[in-house]
Amino acid sequence: MPKAFLVKRHPAARLGSQDWGELSDRLRGDAYVPGRCLVHYPGWVVGDSTYFRAWARFTALTFSAYPPSAQPRELHPSPRPEASMSISPAASGAFPEDRKSGWDGPSQRSSPRPRPNLLPPDAATKYPRAKGKGPQGPGDFPCPVCSKAFPLQRMLTRHLKCHSLVKKHVCRYCGKGFNDTFDLKRHTRTHTGIRPYRCHVCAKAFTQRCSLESHLRKIHGVQQNYAYRERRAKLFVCEECGFTCAAGDEYYTHVQRLHPGNALLRKYLRKQGTAPLRFLLYSGGYYA
DNA sequence: TATTGCTCCGAGATATGT
DNA sequence: ACATATCTCGGAGCAATA
Numbered sequence A: 001m002p003k004a005f006l007v008k009r010h011p012a013a014r015l016g017s018q019d020w021g022e023l024s025d026r027l028r029g030d031a032y033v034p035g036r037c038l039v040h041y042p043g044w045v046v047g048d049s050t051y052f053r054a055w056a057r058f059t060a061l062t063f064s065a066y067p068p069s070a071q072p073r074e075l076h077p078s079p080r081p082e083a084s085m086s087i088s089p090a091a092s093g094a095f096p097e098d099r100k101s102g103w104d105g106p107s108q109r110s111s112p113r114p115r116p117n118l119l120p121p122d123a124a125t126k127y128p129r130a131k132g133k134g135p136q137g138p139g140d141f142p143c144p145v146c147s148k149a150f151p152l153q154r155m156l157t158r159h160l161k162c163h164s165l166v167k168k169h170v171c172r173y174c175g176k177g178f179n180d181t182f183d184l185k186r187h188t189r190t191h192t193g194i195r196p197y198r199c200h201v202c203a204k205a206f207t208q209r210c211s212l213e214s215h216l217r218k219i220h221g222v223q224q225n226y227a228y229r230e231r232r233a234k235l236f237v238c239e240e241c242g243f244t245c246a247a248g249d250e251y252y253t254h255v256q257r258l259h260p261g262n263a264l265l266r267k268y269l270r271k272q273g274t275a276p277l278r279f280l281l282y283s284g285g286y287y288a
Numbered sequence B: 001t002a003t004t005g006c007t008c009c010g011a012g013a014t015a016t017g018t
Numbered sequence C: 001a002c003a004t005a006t007c008t009c010g011g012a013g014c015a016a017t018a
Helices: A049-064 A096-100 A153-163 A181-192 A209-219 A249-258 A263-274 A276-285
Strands: none
Touching: A249 A263
């Protein structure tokens, strides 16, 4: 059974069956910041409204997804959250009624794992910031939950979503939620059976490129000559029928012919009307 | 012009199957 | 034990917006 069917969800959150179109503007998206959830840490966000907004948005999203029993009961008194601070009321033992119901908090998979520090030596010049706009160092946007630091505000903002229970992108087949459209697209392949990455030696097909590369390396002893994190040649995948090709124009010709109602096609045609050359460069040569 | 959002992607971890 | 499936999440480029 695919792992996607085994993911435990909080019964009260019911994010999996959430239809975002049915929610009011107040409850959908990540712009809603209810006043009751604004938590202020003195001396930490003063003079950095952007940073504060990111944290406020995070607390709003996180706690609005918990059941009433888990809503914050008082403002955190400490000047700054500790590294070990848990956002899971049930997991931290703060709300025994949730523990009793059998929910053990967010999946362990969502906890941060140690990763190599990939910041380049010239990170300070690579990530310039305007004066007075917040922290100045390359790792000076620390996550208030796990203390992991980021060189850019937008990286922290995006990282905060992984601590939130709210998932904007929901699988139409199983209801599982994702933070990223692409993650949802990849996940959906587990339901549609589309496997775009085929082994040229034994013709076995895979849903993800890294699975194919792992297979080639371990089974056929084929070594890929790619640098760490080097982008591979882009593969255009039709998620409706499994058609794959390496060229953008071929892909859109296929979609226009066989799936004329495709949303990506509409977007492509819209862009083509305004800036055709730029978009063609983007879609066809971006990874070249 | 700077910032933010969206999207694509690779790397690595973990679950599951054989 | 090993191969595969599939998940999470950070890096990065472009577009949209303030």
